[in-house]
Amino acid sequence: MSDILASFVAAARLVTGGDPNLWSVVSLSLEVSLAAAVLACLIGLPLGTWVGVRDFPGRRAVIVSLNALLGLPSVVVGLIVYLMLSRAGPLGSLGILFTPTAIVIAQTLLVLPIVAAMSRQFAEDAWQEYREQLLSLGVTPTRAVPTLLLDLRYSLLTVVLLGFGRAASEVGAVMIVGGNIDGVTRVMTTAIALETSKGDLPLALGLGIVLIVVVLALNAAAFAVREWSLARHG
Amino acid sequence: MAERLFPVDARDVTVRVGGHEALRGANLHLDGRGRIVILGANGAGKSVLLRVLHGLMAPTAGAITWAGSERRPNQQAMVFQRPVMLRRTAIANIEYAMAVNGTGHSEAELRAREAIEHVGLANVAQRQARALSGGEQQRIALARAWALRPRLLYLDEPTASLDPTAAAEVERIVGRIYAAGTAVVMTTHNLGLARRFADEIVFLHEGRIVERTPADRFFREPASNEARWFLQGELPWNTASPAI
Amino acid sequence: MEHRIPRNLIRFSTAWIVAALVAGGLLASQAASAQEFITVASTTSTEQSGLFKHLLPEAKRATGIEVRVVALGTGQALDMARRGDADVVFVHDRVAEEKFLAEGFGVKRFDVMYNDFVIVGPKSDPAGIRGKNVIRSLEKIADNKAPFVSRADKSGTHAAELRFWKDAGIEPRGAWYRETGSGMGPTLNTAAGMGAYALTDRGTWISFANRGDLVVLCEGDKRLFNQYGVMLVNPAKHPHVKREAGQKFIDWLISPEGQRAIAEYRIDGQQVFFPDYWAGK
Numbered sequence: 001m002s003d004i005l006a007s008f009v010a011a012a013r014l015v016t017g018g019d020p021n022l023w024s025v026v027s028l029s030l031e032v033s034l035a036a037a038v039l040a041c042l043i044g045l046p047l048g049t050w051v052g053v054r055d056f057p058g059r060r061a062v063i064v065s066l067n068a069l070l071g072l073p074s075v076v077v078g079l080i081v082y083l084m085l086s087r088a089g090p091l092g093s094l095g096i097l098f099t100p101t102a103i104v105i106a107q108t109l110l111v112l113p114i115v116a117a118m119s120r121q122f123a124e125d126a127w128q129e130y131r132e133q134l135l136s137l138g139v140t141p142t143r144a145v146p147t148l149l150l151d152l153r154y155s156l157l158t159v160v161l162l163g164f165g166r167a168a169s170e171v172g173a174v175m176i177v178g179g180n181i182d183g184v185t186r187v188m189t190t191a192i193a194l195e196t197s198k199g200d201l202p203l204a205l206g207l208g209i210v211l212i213v214v215v216l217a218l219n220a221a222a223f224a225v226r227e228w229s230l231a232r233h234g
Numbered sequence: 235m236a237e238r239l240f241p242v243d244a245r246d247v248t249v250r251v252g253g254h255e256a257l258r259g260a261n262l263h264l265d266g267r268g269r270i271v272i273l274g275a276n277g278a279g280k281s282v283l284l285r286v287l288h289g290l291m292a293p294t295a296g297a298i299t300w301a302g303s304e305r306r307p308n309q310q311a312m313v314f315q316r317p318v319m320l321r322r323t324a325i326a327n328i329e330y331a332m333a334v335n336g337t338g339h340s341e342a343e344l345r346a347r348e349a350i351e352h353v354g355l356a357n358v359a360q361r362q363a364r365a366l367s368g369g370e371q372q373r374i375a376l377a378r379a380w381a382l383r384p385r386l387l388y389l390d391e392p393t394a395s396l397d398p399t400a401a402a403e404v405e406r407i408v409g410r411i412y413a414a415g416t417a418v419v420m421t422t423h424n425l426g427l428a429r430r431f432a433d434e435i436v437f438l439h440e441g442r443i444v445e446r447t448p449a450d451r452f453f454r455e456p457a458s459n460e461a462r463w464f465l466q467g468e469l470p471w472n473t474a475s476p477a478i
Numbered sequence: 479m480e481h482r483i484p485r486n487l488i489r490f491s492t493a494w495i496v497a498a499l500v501a502g503g504l505l506a507s508q509a510a511s512a513q514e515f516i517t518v519a520s521t522t523s524t525e526q527s528g529l530f531k532h533l534l535p536e537a538k539r540a541t542g543i544e545v546r547v548v549a550l551g552t553g554q555a556l557d558m559a560r561r562g563d564a565d566v567v568f569v570h571d572r573v574a575e576e577k578f579l580a581e582g583f584g585v586k587r588f589d590v591m592y593n594d595f596v597i598v599g600p601k602s603d604p605a606g607i608r609g610k611n612v613i614r615s616l617e618k619i620a621d622n623k624a625p626f627v628s629r630a631d632k633s634g635t636h637a638a639e640l641r642f643w644k645d646a647g648i649e650p651r652g653a654w655y656r657e658t659g660s661g662m663g664p665t666l667n668t669a670a671g672m673g674a675y676a677l678t679d680r681g682t683w684i685s686f687a688n689r690g691d692l693v694v695l696c697e698g699d700k701r702l703f704n705q706y707g708v709m710l711v712n713p714a715k716h717p718h719v720k721r722e723a724g725q726k727f728i729d730w731l732i733s734p735e736g737q738r739a740i741a742e743y744r745i746d747g748q749q750v751f752f753p754d755y756w757a758g759k
Contacts, residue, residue, distance in 0.1 A: 038497050087562030087716060095718075097563055098517060098548060133318035135290055137331050137382075138308050146491075147330075151321045179517075179548035182531065197663025198526050199670075199688030 007205030014206050022207075026214060029168060029187040032100050036107035037164035044115030044163075045156060049148050051116070052123030053131075054141040066120065069113035078173030081106045085177065098179040103187070106177045107167040114166055118159045123148050154226060161222055168215055238301030239309050239385050240266040242287055247296035249282050256282040258441040259296070264419065266386065269412055271428045271449070272421040274438035275464060280421040281390055283438065287419065288312050288388050308335065311379035315391040317371040319363035324370075325350055327363045328378045335382060342381075349381035350374070353407050369400025376407050380416075387411060389420040393427060405431065425465070429453055437461045515544035516723045519556070519564035521634060522661040524706070525549035527681030527750055532743045533736075540735060541726050551661065553632025559583060562716035565724040568731075570679075570706045571634035584709035588732050591740050591751045592705045595638060596683060597696035598666070599624075599675035607675070608695045613646045615696040620646075623654040625674035629665045630657035638704065639677045645701075666692070679704055684745040706751075708732075731755075 014022050051062055083089050085097040085105075096102050126148055127141075134144050149156065171189040178185035180194060188211040195204035242264040249257040257279045264270070264287070272280045285291040286298055289306030300307050319327050325346050332342035350356050353373040358366060363374055372392060379387055389408065393401035405427060412418050422428055428435065432449040439460040447457055456462050524530065525547060534545050550558060552569040556578050559567045567584070569575060578584050597615055599607065605624035607615035619626050628650070629636040643650050656674065658665050662682045669676040670690030678686075683694070696702075708728050713719045730736045737753035744750070 035500075038500060042494060042498055087718065092562070093718075098546065130318055132285075132290055132312075133314060136288065136312040136314075137334060137378075139334050143334060147320065147334075153321075179546070181546045181548060182534075184546055194526070196667075197522070197661050198682075199663055199667060199686040201688055 003201055004205070006202035007209065010202040010206030011209035012206075014203075014210060022210070024183070025186055025188055025191050026210065028100065028185075029189070029211070030214070032103045032107060032187065033164055033167035035104045036111055036167040037160060039104070039108045040111035040115050040163050040167075041160050044112045045119045045149060045159070046145055048116035048119030049123040049145045049152075050142065052120040053127045053144055053148065063120065066113055066117045070117055072110075072113065074110055074170055075172040075176070077109050078106055078176035081109065081173070081177045097177065098181060098185060100178070100185060102177040103174050103185060106173040107170055110170060110173060111163040111167050115159055115163050118162065119156060122152055122155050122159070126152055154230075157222060157226065161219055164218070165215060168211070238303075239307050240264065240301060242266075242298075242300055242386070243302075244283075244286060244293075244298050245296055247283075247286055247293040247298060249279075249286060249291060250294040251282065255441055257286065257293075260286075260441075260443050262287070262436065262443060262446075264386075264417070266417040268417070268433035269431055270417075270419045270434045270436060271432035272419065272436045272438060273425075273428055273461075273464070274421075276423075278438040279441040280438055283443075284312075284388050284390050284419065284421055309382075309384050310386040310388065311382050311384040312388040312390065313372070313375045313379050313392050315394050317368075317375035319366075319371055319374065321362070321364060323360050324355065324363045324366060324374045325359040327374060328381050331378045331382055345381045345383075346377075349377040352380060352410065353377045354403075367400075369396050369403065372396060372400065372404055373407060376404065376411070380411055380414075384416055386417045386419065389418065389422075391421055391423065393422065393424055401427075437464070439464075513544045514542065514720075514723055515546050516565040516720050516727060517563065518545055518547050518566045518568055518727070519558045520547050520549055520568040521552050521555060521570060522549045522663070523633070523635060523679045523682045524568070524570075526661070526663055527679075527685055528745065529681065529740070529743055529751060533739055536739045537727060537730055537736070541723075541730050543723050543727055545727060551629075551631045551633035552635075552637065556583075559711045562711070562718065565711055565720045566708060566727060567711065568706065568708045569634055570704050571637045572705055572707065574634070574637060575707050575709065579709065583712055583715055585712050587707045587709050588728060589755050589757075590706045590708050590731055591737075591753045591755075592703055593680050593751050594697065595635070595677055595679055595702040595704050596694045597675060597677055598669065598683065598689075598692045599695045600673045601691045601693050603695055605675070610696070610698045612642055612696055612699040612701055616642055616646045616648065619654075619675055620648045620650065623652060625654050625656065625672055626650070627656045627658060627665050627669040627672065627674045627676045629662065630659050631661070633661075634704070635662060635677060635679055642677070642701070681745075681750040684748055684750055705754075 051059065051066070081102065082097070084091050085094070085102055086092055130144070130148065134147070139147065169189060171193055174187060175190050175193065178187070178190065180186050180190040188207060192204045192207045195207065244260050244262040247257060247260040248255060260283060272283060274280050282291060286293055288310060289298070297304070320330060322330070328346040328349055329342045332345060337345070350359050353376055355370060355373055355377070358370065363371060366374065392408070393404050396404065408418060409431070420431070429449070434446060435449050435452040436446045437444050437452070437456070437458065437460070444458045444460050445456065452461065453465070456465060530547050534547070537543065537545055548558065548564065552571045552574060555567055555569050556574055558564050559578070560583050567578070568590070575587055579587055597607065597612065605618045605622040607618045609615060628639060656668070658668050662678055663686065665676055666678060666682070666686050667688055670688055670692050673691070708731055710721065710724045710728060711719045713721045732755040737755055740751050740753045741749060
């Protein structure tokens with residue numbers, strides 16, 4: 001119990017202390033997770049929606065694979081990206097191992113299946129409702145993708161937030177491809193992991209509380225935007 | 235590049251839906267003249283027939299052609315029993331239909347405005363379509379179809395979900411659409427609507443087209459027994475034959 | 479079919495392109511690094527002792543080079559260098575380092591500093607290992623089958639631990655010998671949680687905050703001496719290695735200034751690392 005109390009105290013002290021180290025770690029976490037979520041959605045939302053509405057040979061295999069990728073261990077993704085970006089690997093000459101770019105790549109690969117699988121499900125369900133009317137208007141399934149993306153925007157916003165949350169909470173893969181370098185690739189989650197290894201549990205928990213509060217604030221903001229938009233447009 | 239639409243020709247069309255033959259050996263030839271109403275009990279196959287004619291459903295056997303071609307042309311529109319509106323304003327829904335058919339933005343705006351005035355809903359043009367009443371949404375669906383200037387309009391039970399006032403308004407609008415030069419094919423349960431509106435009746439029973447008769451003759455003296463039982467209200471709700 | 483791109487589609491695609499640009503911009507702001515930097519593969523125990531936080535700002539002031547430390551176990555650090563993902567290695571396992579050199583992956587090895595290992599265990603010391611003789615302490619642990627937590631992760635600490643067992647003529651096996659496959663900190667966490675014995679370096683121990691009722695029970699044995707060495711990764715094997723910057727950093731580490739910086743590092747008033755490049759020169 002005292003440990004938990006100590007961690008709230010640590011969290012409060014962290015925030016009020018205005019530790020520049022803390023804020024650079026927080027802002028880096030937000031930047032990489034946001035970039036990864038946006039990238040994953042740019043690819044995954046249209047892809048998932050397209051698979052949801054279009055019939056094509058092998059469609060069922062694609063859906064099964066997408067769903068299976070949801071269970072891919074993140075550490076495996078981290079390892080694969082590491083091997084690709086390592087100097088000994090095919091993309092080594094890019095020199096992006098142990099940089100935030102590598103973290104964004106790993107996180108994007110982790111979030112992409114989630115975004116694609118979920119948007120596929122939403123699109124497939126919506127298509128039941130929209131299909132006949134849209135086909136009647138001369139809209140092919142492929143042409144329907146942007147229409148559905150726009151019409152399902154509120155459900156898909158949830159998917160984006162889910163993707164962001166998943167990116168922001170990743171530890172293993174980020175550790176492997178980022179190296180947890182102080183001041184360069186240390187993000188909230190890897191900082192927490194480090195403090196935990198050092199046995200400084202209150203500090204680790206304190207950082208965790210800060211992370212949760214930040215993600216909560218982001219979700220609350222997204223919710224408020226949605227409420228405002230609904231109120232305005234009815 | 236106006237593709238040819240007529241004649242719409244269904245030849246020996248059979249449609250299996252979920253292991254059950256919803257339409258059997260249907261033969262129908264539409265040349266674009268007159269107002270056609272498709273009647274029949276529930277499950278007789280009216281909606282399936284309409285969808286085959288419109289190109290929404292492919293036949294399991296037999297063939298459907300439009301002006302001799304198997305490619306479904308664009309100048310037909312359909313209004314369903316329940317209108318499907320996008321999450322946008324009423325007028326944006328109408329503009330959308332034209333945009334996806336290649337109409338330029340300013341022309342689409344103009345025609346949308348025209349169409350929404352024709353159905354008497356100009357005052358709700360900027361409201362979210364999904365926030366409108368069922369009757370209003372159905373009228374927007376009609377406006378959307380009208381704005382496309384189709385040569386043939388299908389309607390699948392267009393008044394079934396509406397209250398009498400809304401239903402009457404829809405009937406009036408469909409009449410105006412026909413008067414403006416669009417051929418109309420409609421399915422309905424509403425015998426009054428059928429009587430008022432139809433030039434010809436196509437009667438379906440258990441998936442078969444049993445007769446096709448000019449409307450006034452059909453209601454006075456139908457050619458088939460099944461039609462007679464139907465009009466007398468003796469056909470049960472599903473399509474089993476009545477016990478004699 | 480569609481003669482002109484519908485306006486909504488244009489607006490929609492624009493939103494998508496803007497999002498792509500934002501993502502790209504975020505990435506780019508991270509990628510650009512005008513600062514000259516080297517990548518040093520080092521060990522978790524060194525990182526967790528806090529030495530680098532103290533040392534690297536001084537190194538930057540003196541050499542102008544930004545040093546990026548990736549902290550892994552010694553074995554992983556050397557493997558990483560073999561793959562060419564580091565410019566410099568800074569670890570504490572002489573045998574593994576000599577092997578690395580012999581394989582041609584390193585240019586030259588320099589002694590930098592030492593610290594020592596200690597055996598920690600529950601205050602009650604159920605196996606009675608307290609003393610100055612590491613071999614005897616390990617024998618007592620094995621005889622009593624007292625729970626012992628091992629890192630088992632190819633680290634310098636693990637390598638040292640295995641050497642001690644070998645010298646004691648014991649093959650540690652059984653339910654009492656618990657291999658966690660993890661770093662020093664997590665291993666100590668586990669030991670504290672189980673009330674078990676463990677071998678740890680003093681640097682990690684001093685800065686470790688979750689001791690439970692663990693205390694130092696065996697220390698001072700000359701065999702517990704833990705030597706750190708630094709090497710430049712061989713540019714002949716990996717041409718992209720930042721040879722000049724890496725060598726500059728190494729030169730600073732073994733210079734009187736660098737050695738003094740190491741000696742000045744304190745945790746709770748205690749000196750943790752003892753520079754020894756100049757010893758015996």
